[in-house]
Amino acid sequence: MTDFGSMLFVFVLATFIGLGVIRRVSRLLYTPLMSLTNAISAIAVVGSIVVTGADHPLTIRILGAVALFASMTNIVSGFMITDRMLKMFKKQ
Amino acid sequence: MTDFGSMLFVFVLATFIGLGVIRRVSRLLYTPLMSLTNAISAIAVVGSIVVTGADHPLTIRILGAVALFASMTNIVSGFMITDRMLKMFKKQ
Amino acid sequence: MPLVGELSAVLATALFIFALYWMNDPKTARRGVIAGVTGMSVAVIATWIQPEILHHGWIVVAIFAGFLVGVPLSRVPLTAVPQRTALSHAFGGLAAGLVGTAEYFLWLGEPATAAVQLTPFRMSALVAEVILGFLTFTGSLMAAGKLQEVRWIPQRPVTYPGQNVVNIGVLAIAVALGVLLVLNPGAPWAGQAFLAIAGLALIFGVLLIIPIGGADMPTVISILNAYAGLAAVAMGFVLNNKLLVTAGALDGSSGLILSIIMCRAMNRSFTNVLFGAFGKAQPALAAGEQKEWKQETVEGAAQLLEQSRNVVIIPGYGMAVAQAQHKVRELYDALTKRGVTVKFAIHPVAGRMPGHMNVLLAEANIPYSALVEMDEINPEMPQTDVALVLGANDVVNPAARYNKGTPIYGMPIIDADKAKTVLAVKRSKKPGFAGIDNELYVQDNTWMLFGDAKAVLSDLVKQFGGGGIH
C-alpha cells in the first residue's frame, strides 16, 4: 500500500509543478509547447522497452515492439519539430 | 531501496515546488513568511507524537515529550504571529 | 528499481521540468529542447541496460523504425502542425494501450502470480490506462483526419438524436466491465472482458469526435493531450514507475491548461466544446438589413497604407491557409522602410491552434517584438490609422461584444472596428468558422480586398516596387 502512497505523492507533486511551470510558458511558444510535451509524454517508451526486450511470449513482444515504435516516432518527431519551430523565433 | 527512491523523488519534487512558490511571495510579506514557514517546519510534531505516545521506555518517551512540546510551541506561536502580522496589511 | 534506475528517473524528471520551465522565454526555449532530449536519453538508456532486457535486436529495429517515420513527420509544413500533433497523440495513446494490454496478459498468463500481481489498485490503473490509451488513439486519429480534411471524414459536426446517450452508454459499459475485472481479475472470462474494454474504448474515441466540428479540433486535441498524459500516469501506477507518473503529469497539465486557455479565449465551456456540436451550418443572420460591401483597389490600398503613420495587421486562419506569411513579411519591410510603424495584433485563438500566428510569422522572420497580445493592442486601436484584417474573421467580429444570439457572444475580440480605416482581405463573403456574418466588413470605414491573401499581398507589395528581402 505504501507503494500506492508514494505514487500518489509523486503524481500530486508533479501536477503542482506542471501547472506552475506551464502557466508561465510564453504565449508566443504555445505551438512548440504542444509538440514538446508530445515528445515528453512519449516516456511510455520506458514501458515499451521492458515489454519488448524482456523474455516474454512472442505476441506480447510484438505488442511491445509496436508500442516502442509508436513512442519512438513521437520522441523523434516531437523534439525535432519543436526545435525547428523555436529556431524561427528571433527578437530582431 | 525503492523506498529510498520514493523519498528522493518526493524530496526533489517538493524542493522544486518550494523554490517556485517562495520566489513568488510578495516582498511585503517576507517577515510573515518567515514565521509561517517556522510553523510549517514544526511538522516534526508528527515524529514527536509517535515517540511520545507509543509504548517505549520512559527515557525515550521523555525525549519525545520535550520534542513534542518544542514543536507545538512553534506551531502555535508561528501561525498566531503570522496571522497577527498579516492582519496589519491594508491596501487603503 | 535498482539505485541507478531511481537516480536516473529523478534526473530525467528534473530535466523535463527544466525543459518546460525554459519555454517561458524564446531566448531560453531551445535550451529546453536539449534538456528534454537529454532527459529522454537518460530514461531510455537506464531502462535498456536493465538485466532482464535480452532481445536487443527487437529494440534496435523498433527504434530505427521510429526514426524512419519520425524524421519526415517533423518536416511537415507549419500549416500541418495541428494534424501532426493529433497524430502523435494517437501514437501516444496506442503505445499506452498496447503496453497495458501486454502487461495484463503477462500477469494473467501465470495464474500463480496473477492473484498477487493484480492487486485492485494495479488492476484499476490497468483499466484506466487501456481505456484512456485506446480512446485517445482513435479519437486523435479522427481529429487528425478532420484537420487534414480527409474526404470521407465529415468536417461539420454530425449529430443524431440520442447521440450523447449512446456515447456515454459505450463508455459506461467499458467502465462497468473494468469494475468487474478489478473485483475478480483472474476470472476465466477476464481475458475476453479486458479485450472488450479495449474495443469499447476504441469505439468511444470515434463516437466522441463525430459530433465535433473541424474548427473545434484544436481544443479537442489539447483535451486528448491531457488524456494521453493521464494514460502515461496510469501506466506508471501499473509498472510502479515514477518517471512515467511525473512525465505524464507534466504532459497532462499542459494539455489541461492549453484547453482552458482556448475555451476562455472563445468564452466557451469544455462541455460546450465536447457536446455543443459547434460550427453547424448556421442560418445566415441579419438577413434583414443588407448593407453593401465596399471594395478597394490594390492601388488605393497601397496609397492608404503608405500615407498612414501606424498600421496594425490582424492575421487569422486565412493567412495560414494561403501560406501568406512571407508576403506579409515583404509588406512589413516595405512599410517600415517608408517609416510606417507596423504591429501585428495576435488573438489567442487566431488560426487553428494556440500560437499558430506566432509560429507562422516567426517562420517569415518577423521579429517577435512586433507581435502584440490582444489585451495590449486593443487600447491602441482607436489611434490606429489602418487595421489590415488578413484572413481573420471571428476574432474581429464585433457581434461578440453585444449579440447574445451568436455562438461567439462574449468571446474577447481584437477591436479592428475601432481603427480609423479598416482593410479586410478574404476570398468571398462567406462567414468564418463560427458560421456567422461579420458586420465589420460592411462598416462605413471598411474596405474589402477580395482574393486569396497571398495573391492580394503580392499585388500590394508590387505597388511598393516589391520591397522586402526575399
Add this chain to the structure above:
Amino acid sequence: MPLVGELSAVLATALFIFALYWMNDPKTARRGVIAGVTGMSVAVIATWIQPEILHHGWIVVAIFAGFLVGVPLSRVPLTAVPQRTALSHAFGGLAAGLVGTAEYFLWLGEPATAAVQLTPFRMSALVAEVILGFLTFTGSLMAAGKLQEVRWIPQRPVTYPGQNVVNIGVLAIAVALGVLLVLNPGAPWAGQAFLAIAGLALIFGVLLIIPIGGADMPTVISILNAYAGLAAVAMGFVLNNKLLVTAGALDGSSGLILSIIMCRAMNRSFTNVLFGAFGKAQPALAAGEQKEWKQETVEGAAQLLEQSRNVVIIPGYGMAVAQAQHKVRELYDALTKRGVTVKFAIHPVAGRMPGHMNVLLAEANIPYSALVEMDEINPEMPQTDVALVLGANDVVNPAARYNKGTPIYGMPIIDADKAKTVLAVKRSKKPGFAGIDNELYVQDNTWMLFGDAKAVLSDLVKQFGGGGIH
C-alpha cells in the same frame, strides 16, 4: 503507513503548498494561514489516531505546555520578531535532534532488529538529522541572544587565530564519527559515539555564531532556517514519512531563498557572512577631510516638508529601534492632508530582517500601496523635493556605489543623495551597522535632525498642529 495516513499526508502537503502560494499577495495571505493550520491539524490527528499511540495523557500535557509557551511568544512586540524567529528555529532543531536520538536508541535497544532497521541509508539520515538538528538548536539560541542583545553574549564578532580550523575541525570529527556509525551501527561503542556526535553538533552551533556580528544574524537565521528544514527532511527519511520530507523541503527552500535575497541585497556571499567576521569595529574612514554637519530646526524642517510637492521617506533600523512607526503615520497623514504626495522607499535589507519596514509601517496602518521597492523609487529620486532619511544609514550610503574600500561596496542603495533636499534623522554621528561613515549626512543639500526618531517626529507633527488620527 495505512491508506488514511497516506491520503492525509498528501492532503497536508497540498495545504502547505497553498499556504505558501497564497503569500504572493497580501489580499490572499491570511487564507494561507488557514490552509497551514488545517494542514497541520490533519497531520497531527492522522498521526495521533494511529493504533500504536497509547500514552494520550503525555501527548495532551506536552501539547498543552506548547500552547502555554506558544501563545505569549506570538504576542511579542514586532521589534522582537527576529529573536522570536531565531528561538523557534532553536525549538525546531531541538525537536529534530531529540526525535533522532530517541529513534536511534530505540532501534539500538533491540539488537535483533537493529541490524535490519539501521540500514546504511537510514543510519546516514539519522546522523544528518541529529547533526543538523542540534547545531541549529545551539546556533539559533546564540543568534537569538545576539539579537536580544543579551549582556553576556558579545554583539561584535569575536575572532581568534585558527578559529575556522577549530570550527571545521569540530564538525569534521562529528561527521567522521557519523561515517563510522553508518559502517557499523550496532557496535558496542555505537551508543557513546552517537552521543558524542550530538555533543559535537551542539558545540559546533555555538562556535559557528561566535565570529558573526549581531547585524548579520538575520542572514544567519535564514540559513539556520534552511538547516531546520533539512533536519525535518532527514527525519522524514529516517521515519520513512513523506509529509516530513515535503514540509521540510518547503521550509528549506524558503530559508535558502531568503538568505540569497539578503546576501544579494548586501552584495555579499554566504561564506563572507558566515566567516567574514563582518561588522567588526572599523577604523573611522575619511578621517582626512572633515566636512561639517549642518543641522536644521524642527520648525525649518516642517516648513520645508509643507512646501514640497512630493516627499520620500526612507525608513531604516533606527525607526524600528525608536518604535517611531506610529509617529510616521501621523506625519504621513498631516502631509497628505496638505496635498503633499508621500511615498516610502523600502530597501530590501532595511532594518534587521527581510520585510522589517513593511511590517512596522503596516502596523501603523500605512497602506502598503504607499510602500515602494528600491528599484521602482530610485528613478524618481531626482524629481523628489525632500528625502526624509529616518534612522537609515548603510542602505543610503553613496560609498556603496564607488568606494571599493568599504565593506558595503556594490550593495544596491536607495539614491537619497539624488533628492533636491535631504533631511536625516539620527541620534548621533555614529556610523550604521557596517561601521563606516556616510558622506550623505555631510552633503551640501543634507540637513540633520539629531535625536531619537520618535521624539523628532512628534515634534515635527506638532508643527502641523498635530495632524493624524491617533
